[in-house]
Amino acid sequence: MLVIDNVTKSYGSVAALQGVSLELKAGEFFGLLGPNGAGKSTLMALIAGLRRPDSGDIRLDGQALTPDNLRSRNKLGFVPQTIALYEDLTAEENLRIFGRLYGLRGALLQERIDQALVTAHLQDRRRHYVKTFSGGMQRRLNIVAALLHRPKLLLCDEPTVGVDPQSRNAIFEFLQTLNSEGLAVIYSTHYMEEAAKLCSRIAIIDHGRLLAIGTLPQLMTRLPFRESLRIEGANLSRDSLAPLLSFGELTSDADAHVLTLHASTHLSDVFREAESAQLPTSSFQLTRPDLEDLFLHLTGKSLRDS
Ligand SMILES: Nc1ncnc2c1ncn2[C@@H]1O[C@H](COP(=O)(O)OP(=O)(O)O)[C@@H](O)[C@H]1O
Ligand SMILES: [Mg+2]
Incomplete structure (x- = not known):
């Protein structure tokens, strides 16, 4: 048109x-x-x-x-x-x-x-x-x-x-x-x-x-980073999170694990699997990149501040 x-x-x-x-x-x-x-x-x-x-x-x-x-x-x-x-x-x-x-x-x-x-x-x-x-x-x-x-x-x-x-x-x-x-x-x-x-x-x-x-x-999809799940709890071992490894890449520090989800992953599948493995899903925190992240990625500056 x-x-x-x-x-x-x-x-x-x-x-x-x-x-x-x-x-x-x-x-x-x-x-x-x-x-x-x-x-x-x-x-x-x-x-x-x-x-x-x-x-x-x-x-x-x-x-x-x-x-x-x-x-x-x-x-x-x-x-x-x-x-x-x-x-x-x-x-x-x-x-x-x-x-x-x-x-x-x-x-x-x-x-x-x-x-x-x-x-x-x-x-x-x-x-x-x-x-x-x-x-x-x-x-x-x-x-x-x-x-x-x-x-x-x-x-x-x-x-x-x-x-x-x-x-x-x-x-x-x-x-x-x-x-x-x-x-x-x-x-x-x-x-x-x-x-x-x-x-x-x-x-x-x-x-x-x-x-x-x-x-x-x-x-x-232009962003190099994806949705991620932050899983709090130093008492959770990496082994206990093994059921989730097919959904993304797991990194861990002293406070938490972060599962960066593959592009093809459906969040509902992650939660279903986590629940059947009796993981504490109520404490999972989802971080989802937004247009602000994309703008920052494309321009090197923030949309809000500019
Ligand atoms: N009438 C004008 N005379 C001179 N510069 C202008 C005029 N209108 C816009 N500009 C300049 O052109 C650029 C784009 O402005 P504009 O189209 O108003 O952007 P936006 O609507 O996204 O804020 C800016 O650098 C602005 O200062
Ligand atoms: Mg304007």
Whole structure:
């Protein structure tokens, strides 16, 4: 559906994107995970057709996504990182303006506005001024405003920054519902938990380059370390753990044993075997590498600290 081919974009001497390529299939929930300054918003603005790449191209259903191609741009909705609403207008008035920009009129426009207010859980606030809204309410309104024309692709640029936990969950839920109904989503974030929870595929971006793309399990195979079980208890001999040796590699120190699991190992098999050997499974501690570990492995720095 969306093809991004070798896209480059610089601001003066700052190379914001360097040779970015990726393909998105219809209905995907795609994550763009990277720290501040990675190039996420720049890529979003290029896909939205708000800016032109310096080189490379971006096509939606085979058509160029450029600032002058409105037909293609109408197939997507864009929720920018910075909330773009008229504060001195009501929720409903804002939606009417956005809808008209997309060419909606009359009964259809009113129907879409009513649905948008329901989706955003803002029916009771339709006549309230946006400036009285919390960050989360504004964000919800901004997202549904980008959906009034029923795009097939929604670009959401860090939609949960500055949003309370309750609104965040509401945003997750309605994005997941819309996605299950067929909407493709590109979701940028610097929170690895969000990417892991929401996205069917994730691209890790840093310094304008895509470092890895795949499903979460695919990405995790890029890490040289795997799930491990820490087994406390100096009184447990290595011999007593012999039944587990087929599942991984065992290392031991004075306090504990650590069984680093083979990629093919199923955790449930380990526990079944351990229980039948009457090992103290309740004290087993599982360590599972996550996207943070992967980011550290790929870049040498932490996603959280950067
Ligand atoms: N309008 C701009 N002018 C100059 N530099 C910019 C501009 N927008 C972004 N940059 C720079 O481009 C890089 C990528 O920024 P951005 O796409 O906003 O990253 P992210 O959204 O991942 O935080 C950063 O180094 C940023 O400082
Ligand atoms: Mg950004």
